[in-house]
Amino acid sequence: MKRSFIRQILESIDDETISFAGGLPDENLFPIEDLAKASEEVFKNKKHFQYTISNGITPLREKIAKFYNDEGFETKPSNILITTGSQQALFIIAKYFQNKQIVIEKPSYLGAVNIFKMNNLDMKPVSLEYDGINIEEFNSIYSSIKLAYLIPDFHNPKASQYCQTKRDEIIKTVQEHKGYIIEDAPYSELYFEQKAKSISSEVPNNSFHLGSFSKTLSPSLRIGWVRANEEIISALTMIKETIDLHSCGISQYILDEYLKDENRYKKHLELLRGEYKNKMEYFVEVLQEELPNFVFEKPKGGMFVYGKLEGVDTKTLVYEALKKKVVYVPGGEFYLGDEVCDEIRFNYTHSTKDEVRVGLQRVKNIL
Ligand SMILES: Cc1ncc(COP(=O)(O)O)c(C=O)c1O
Numbered sequence: 001m002k003r004s005f006i007r008q009i010l011e012s013i014d015d016e017t018i019s020f021a022g023g024l025p026d027e028n029l030f031p032i033e034d035l036a037k038a039s040e041e042v043f044k045n046k047k048h049f050q051y052t053i054s055n056g057i058t059p060l061r062e063k064i065a066k067f068y069n070d071e072g073f074e075t076k077p078s079n080i081l082i083t084t085g086s087q088q089a090l091f092i093i094a095k096y097f098q099n100k101q102i103v104i105e106k107p108s109y110l111g112a113v114n115i116f117k118m119n120n121l122d123m124k125p126v127s128l129e130y131d132g133i134n135i136e137e138f139n140s141i142y143s144s145i146k147l148a149y150l151i152p153d154f155h156n157p158k159a160s161q162y163c164q165t166k167r168d169e170i171i172k173t174v175q176e177h178k179g180y181i182i183e184d185a186p187y188s189e190l191y192f193e194q195k196a197k198s199i200s201s202e203v204p205n206n207s208f209h210l211g212s213f214s215k216t217l218s219p220s221l222r223i224g225w226v227r228a229n230e231e232i233i234s235a236l237t238m239i240k241e242t243i244d245l246h247s248c249g250i251s252q253y254i255l256d257e258y259l260k261d262e263n264r265y266k267k268h269l270e271l272l273r274g275e276y277k278n279k280m281e282y283f284v285e286v287l288q289e290e291l292p293n294f295v296f297e298k299p300k301g302g303m304f305v306y307g308k309l310e311g312v313d314t315k316t317l318v319y320e321a322l323k324k325k326v327v328y329v330p331g332g333e334f335y336l337g338d339e340v341c342d343e344i345r346f347n348y349t350h351s352t353k354d355e356v357r358v359g360l361q362r363v364k365n366i367l
Helices: 005-012 032-042 058-070 085-096 110-118 135-145 164-177 230-244 249-259 262-290 314-323 353-366
Strands: 080-083 101-106 122-129 147-150 180-184 207-212 224-227 294-296 304-309 343-347
Touching: 032 249, 058 080, 058 224, 058 249, 080 085, 080 230, 085 110, 085 180, 085 207, 085 224, 085 230, 101 110, 101 135, 110 122, 122 135, 135 147, 135 164, 164 180, 249 262, 262 294, 262 304, 262 353, 314 353
Parallel strands: 101 122, 101 147, 147 180, 180 207
Antiparallel strands: 080 224, 207 224, 294 304, 304 343
16 A cells, blocks of 8 residues: 555655645634634533534534535435544445445545555546546446546546536436445535536435535544435444544534534635635746646646646655655656656645745756
8 A cells, every 4th residue: 555645745844844745724714713612612511522423413414414405415414424534434435345346536536545445445547637537438447337436526636627518427327327426525615616516416325425624624623424325324324333433522513513603604615715716826827937847727626736747757856855845746646556657736725925936946946
């Protein structure tokens, strides 16, 4: 198993290193005061410090179900399992499907790839284009495998988004073969133009739709969820019980308290979208000035810019970059093989304007 380069880097970088590596939200945008107020309420009740139910506290599942219903995706609280980040949802689902075959995108999220390896899932990568997975390849492989892991909105690492035509094709294929999709959607709320309709909403009984508060509120709370049909949720809950009995109750109560004011969360999401769009625009502008040979598509949301430096071995380059106190993730990390790769993933949400300029100048100088 490849140890996550990102995790390794997060452990080894010092304060002077400018990091475009992690998928970190901007700390200045955490709604600390509102979360502090919510925590204060939660801490008044000693019952909140007790063990709780495995599938997650009911009022929070009700609120998450409402997010779906508001978008026309019919969902009951019993369709929701609250997990310790969406990372745990992925682990539980992989356990549920262990030893099976699964279609994944090429490139894909390393955290999921490692989970699939650990649970002995046989991964079949299909090329990912900027408007989504290659449909011909997908259809030919999915028809026999009937299981796929996809990140349709603001992909990690590719920053791409599936177009509606490809979403419709996938829906047709899933329905035709009565298979399943695992739709991982931690970045879906971070759109700059408009929110796309999830694939899962058209195949509600044949999908696992994963959400998370990590990218919208705070990753440290470690709260995510999976939406699936009730029968599957029961099976997943049994697996979750064996792992940790339940996700952190205090975090769940804090989120529930915070979300009682629906408007506050809506406004917070609007703020995030605006700030991240500005950050993306600035990053792209500096990127074009400092690294004009970097070929990429401008992201429509999410946290990353992904592209290629034709003919440059970006993994070799990153060790030079580390010496010069700047770091990014070489694209090769997101592929199954160990082939040389000229792609790079940059995170643009975490750095300041100064860091963006200085960091990209450092990369330019090494080149
Ligand atoms: C595509 C994807 N899925 C899942 C996760 C895990 O997120 P969390 O466990 O914090 O919800 C991440 C984190 O970066 C991610 O990029």
